[in-house]
Amino acid sequence: MNQKFAGVKGMNDLLPGEIEIWQHVESTAHAVLARYGYSEVRTPVVEDTALFVRSVGETTDIVGKEMYTFDDKAGRSLTLRPEGTAPAARAYIEHSVQNLEPVSRWYYVGPMFRYERMKTGRYRQFFQLGVEAYGIAEPAEDVEQMELVTHLLARLGLTGVSLNLNSLGDDACRPEYQKKLVGYLEAHREALCAECKERLTRNPLRVLDCKNERCQEIARGAPSILEMLCQPCQAHFAEVQRLLGVLRVPYVLNPRLVRGLDYYTRTAFELVAADPVLGTASAVGGGGRYDKLVESLGGSAVPAVGFALGLDRLCLLAKAAGQVPTGRPELFVVTVGPAARDRALELATGLRHAGHRVELDARGGSVKSQMKRADKSAATYALVLGDQELAEGVAQLKPMAGGEPVRVALDRLEATLTELKQS
RNA sequence: GCGAUCAUAGCUCAACUGGCAGAGCACCGGACUGUGGCUCCGGGGGUUAGCGGUUCAAGCCCGCUUGGUCGCCCCA
Numbered sequence: 001m002n003q004k005f006a007g008v009k010g011m012n013d014l015l016p017g018e019i020e021i022w023q024h025v026e027s028t029a030h031a032v033l034a035r036y037g038y039s040e041v042r043t044p045v046v047e048d049t050a051l052f053v054r055s056v057g058e059t060t061d062i063v064g065k066e067m068y069t070f071d072d073k074a075g076r077s078l079t080l081r082p083e084g085t086a087p088a089a090r091a092y093i094e095h096s097v098q099n100l101e102p103v104s105r106w107y108y109v110g111p112m113f114r115y116e117r118m119k120t121g122r123y124r125q126f127f128q129l130g131v132e133a134y135g136i137a138e139p140a141e142d143v144e145q146m147e148l149v150t151h152l153l154a155r156l157g158l159t160g161v162s163l164n165l166n167s168l169g170d171d172a173c174r175p176e177y178q179k180k181l182v183g184y185l186e187a188h189r190e191a192l193c194a195e196c197k198e199r200l201t202r203n204p205l206r207v208l209d210c211k212n213e214r215c216q217e218i219a220r221g222a223p224s225i226l227e228m229l230c231q232p233c234q235a236h237f238a239e240v241q242r243l244l245g246v247l248r249v250p251y252v253l254n255p256r257l258v259r260g261l262d263y264y265t266r267t268a269f270e271l272v273a274a275d276p277v278l279g280t281a282s283a284v285g286g287g288g289r290y291d292k293l294v295e296s297l298g299g300s301a302v303p304a305v306g307f308a309l310g311l312d313r314l315c316l317l318a319k320a321a322g323q324v325p326t327g328r329p330e331l332f333v334v335t336v337g338p339a340a341r342d343r344a345l346e347l348a349t350g351l352r353h354a355g356h357r358v359e360l361d362a363r364g365g366s367v368k369s370q371m372k373r374a375d376k377s378a379a380t381y382a383l384v385l386g387d388q389e390l391a392e393g394v395a396q397l398k399p400m401a402g403g404e405p406v407r408v409a410l411d412r413l414e415a416t417l418t419e420l421k422q423s
Numbered sequence: 424g425c426g427a428u429c430a431u432a433g434c435u436c437a438a439c440u441g442g443c444a445g446a447g448c449a450c451c452g453g454a455c456u457g458u459g460g461c462u463c464c465g466g467g468g469g470u471u472a473g474c475g476g477u478u479c480a481a482g483c484c485c486g487c488u489u490g491g492u493c494g495c496c497c498c499a
Contacts, residue, residue, distance in 0.1 A: 061497055061498075062497095116424095117424075117495095119492075119494090122498075122499075123499095212495095260497070281497095284499065314499090334459095336457055337457095367457045367458050367459095368452095368453095369452080369459095371457095371460095372460090374458090375459040376459085382459075398458075402460090
């Protein structure tokens with residue numbers, strides 16, 4: 001008895017009918033990123049476990065409970081990447097890219113893995129488009145990226161996504177703020193949810209974006225980090241906002257925005273969609289500045305800023321927005337008899353080489369059934385070629401939308417198709 | 424990780440208090456021996472998610488497993 005297999009929970013197949021929207025989203029992204037001077041990089045799906053522990057942060061949910069970690073046969077602890085920034089930084093450092101060029105603008109597209117309870121828009125294998133710029137500390141770079149992502153979403157026809165913005169300070173001011181925040185939260189300790197009591201000691205900033213209503217109430221009264229930024233952070237943040245204004249990029253200031261990863265400094269932003277198709281999985285992207293990451297992973301002090309978009313969610317939104325592209329053949333070749341089929345194969349091949357999209361079904365069959373296939377393929381024209389036509393050196397070109405078939409000389413086919421395509 | 428809920432053809436769903444597993448759509452073919460869509464006729468397709476239990480008899484009742492969906496949590 002043959003066993004029937006099922007895919008691994010939370011990891012999906014993308015089949016024709018579904019893949020088109022992905023190709024549309026990805027090709028749009030490739031085109032937009034190229035215009036902003038970004039180059040694609042590809043790094044392995046598996047990395048040294050310690051890379052994520054050290055960069056993402058031991059107290060984060062990702063490292064604490066969501067990683068796919070295993071030992072290989074040599075006993076190394078490896079992890080299926082849960083995010084792309086750390087692997088990119090690792091590659092950047094490993095290849096000493098900072099010595100080759102002062103500024104690098106990279107992006108990547110690929111699967112990420114997190115062991116989580118799944119639901120709409122959240123999978124155990126999901127796809128991210130990540131964008132990383134190394135070597136520029138200026139706020140203009142942060143803004144360029146936020147404008148880029150805003151533009152990309154617009155190109156995809158996605159409205160109703162808002163840009164949330166905050167600054168998380170840096171080593172100079174965040175510890176100070178954190179101390180003050182803990183002081184405030186300690187005073188309300190009893191009212192916090194169980195998890196937040198835990199966060200209070202492990203990662204107090206995360207209390208700020210707890211979804212629990214009572215915690216939110218308390219968070220609203222908490223001191224704002226924006227009032228405690230050190231002078232350089234404050235100047236940076238002010239410039240970010242000024243330039244967003246210059247470029248007319250709409251954003252919402254959200255002093256309680258905290259990212260789920262530890263490596264961020266200064267600018268942090270998140271893209272939140274209003275569309276109900278995503279349910280509670282409303283974040284479609286997020287990012288920020290991580291000026292200390294490269295150094296903390298053993299590289300030199302290279303400032304960087306980046307963000308990631310969740311492609312699964314983007315595709316859900318694009319589909320809901322009716323952005324489903326359709327591809328249809330120009331020509332579907334219908335043949336009658338073996339001699340005609342040989343000639344048709346030749347013709348189809350020649351037309352394809354000339355750049356036309358042509359389909360032909362080798363199963364043959366009655367003209368009727370071949371016409372049905374032509375109809376189903378949504379081809380613009382059917383080309384009927386049988387012994388009668390062959391004897392005269394012509395074929396019938398029939399518009400599938402309706403209308404009379406036209407007789408076209410076989411040696412005029414390519415030219416005729418090209419003309420029709422242009423008109 | 425916690426809670427709720429669901430699982431019958433490729434899809435959407437029927438099947439009485441337990442009694443021969445069905446329809447629509449989709450797919451394929453024919454009516455028209457060389458011309459699609461509309462109509463009519465026919466056909467293929469199911470261990471009723473899986474395993475076990477109760478029963479003369481289980482799609483239906485019970486248990487377990489797996490998977491989907493929703494909420495909590497978190498994020499992309």
